[in-house]
Amino acid sequence: MDSTLELDGSLRLLELGDGLIYAAALHLAAELKVADLLAEEPRSAVELAGPAGVHAPSLHRLLRTLAGCGVFNEDSAGRFSLTETGRRLRSDHPLSVRTTLAQQGRLTARTFQYAQHALRTGEGTFTKAFGQPVWEYLKEHPEEGADFDTAMHEHSRVERAAIVKAYDFAGSGRIVDVGGGDGTLLATVLEACPGESGVLFDLPHVVERNRIADTGIEDRCEVVGGDIFGEIPAGGDLYTMKSVLHGWTDGEVVSILGGIRRAMKADARLLLIERVIPGGDAPHPSKAFDLAMLVMAGGQERTQEEYVGLLAEAGFQVERVIGTESSLSIVEAQPRGAAV
Ligand SMILES: C[S@@+](CC[C@H](N)C(=O)[O-])C[C@H]1O[C@@H](n2cnc3c(N)ncnc32)[C@H](O)[C@@H]1O
Structure with missing residues (x-):
């Protein structure tokens, strides 16, 4: 073989392998809110170190690493400024992903230290890392819980245009968003x-933190707190579920889908908005x-065939799978036997 x-x-x-280092650098910059400190003008690591509460020469090394990835620019005087990409690390950017990246550093990175356990057993490892299952942890740590909702909001914010472009929701009637988080998609x-x-x-406790107020749709939107394994709001014409089923095992998914099937009208539709794994x-991000x-x-992301199978088990038939301009797809289903 050619040695090159x-x-x-x-x-x-x-x-x-070095991806780990770049990811950690990004997590640190997000946690320190460096981009917020660079919002007004270029600044050197020495100027930033005080407000960020860190060691200036070490901060310089962090910023230089990220400047090499297109997040910052460093000028000849050693002052850093934000690139167009770096601006999205600002907390106030309309498409900010700062909270997502900072939380990835706190939660995902620590949980991945236990990844071998997941590989040996097929079980999630959040409980090993944090002492309790993820949803309980987020409930008992309201600040982390609020950051999780914000992270979901950040994801939905960059994905929502693609979803609304790919699917015509007009004429859908009463739309129930199950596991809808803070209501960004709805x-x-x-x-x-x-x-x-x-x-x-x-x-x-999640819907309590909803962002529906002040969107101008408050009078058309009911907010209901409950459990997806319990009673689902009944009588909707369209049920949507985005990035929810990927957090659960097949058995749990069939149980959630069964609850929705029982709650919905015979001619209602269901949209699963998930990352469908291509062959x-x-x-592919999925x-x-x-x-x-x-x-x-x-949990797991799933192939189209896997979604079709789980939906069939819960009494649904798949009508269409629609791609979007994001990495999400929309799986549209109806109760089996419903008039199309
Ligand atoms: C990954 S987030 C997705 C949120 C939202 N659909 C989005 O795409 O931004 C999963 C959602 O499921 C909700 N959830 C988790 N367990 C639940 C349960 N037992 N009952 C109701 N909602 C639950 C979480 O609170 C969270 O908002």
């Missing part, structure tokens, strides 16, 4: 469809998310 090829392969693997759909109404359904080796769901929650 051999070297390329080794370098590629080493580079992949508010987007209702803003786009002034004739429809909605129900935001999630855990009671083949092509890179594959890394799948591994994260295993390690974090014992």
Whole structure:
């Protein structure tokens, strides 16, 4: 074999391994809110170190690493400024992902230290890392819980345009968003469809923190706290569930879907909005998310065939699978036997 090829392969693997360092650098910058400190003007690590509460030469090394990845620019006087990408680390950017990255550093990185357990057993390892299951932990640590909701809001904010573009919600009637978090997706759909109404359904302490107020759709949106394994709000025309089922095992998914099936009208529809894993080796965000769901929650991303099978078990038939401009797909289903 050509020795250059051999070297390329080794370098590629080493580079992949270094991804850990770049991810940690990003987590640190997000946690320290460095981008907020750079909002007004370029500043050196010495100027930033005091407000950030860290050691200036070490901060310089962190910022230089991220400048090499296109997050910051460093000028000849050693002052750092934000690139267009780096601006999205600002807390106040409309498409900010700062909270997501900071929380990844606190929760995901620590949970992945136990990934071997997940591989040996197929079980999630959040409880090993934090002493209790994820949803209990987030309830008992309200600040972390609020940050989780914000992280979901950040994801939904970058994904929602693609969802509303891919699926015509007009004429959907009463839309129930199950596990809808703070209501970001539902508010987007209702803003786009002034004739429809909605129900935001999630855990009671989560819906308490909803962002529906002040969106202009408050009078068309009911907010209901409850348990997806208990009673689901009945009588909706369209049920949506985004990034919820990937957190649960197949048995739990069938139980959740069964509850929705019982709550919905015979001619209502269900949309699962998830990352559907494509076949083949092509890179797709669903594959890394799948591994994260295993390690974090014992959950999984699924293929189209897997969704079709689980939906069939719960009494649904799949009508369409619609791709979006994001990595999410929309699986549209109806109760089996419903008139289409
Ligand atoms: C990954 S988040 C997705 C949130 C939202 N759909 C989105 O895409 O931004 C999963 C949601 O499921 C909710 N959840 C978890 N366990 C639940 C339960 N037992 N009953 C109701 N909601 C639950 C969480 O509170 C969280 O809002």
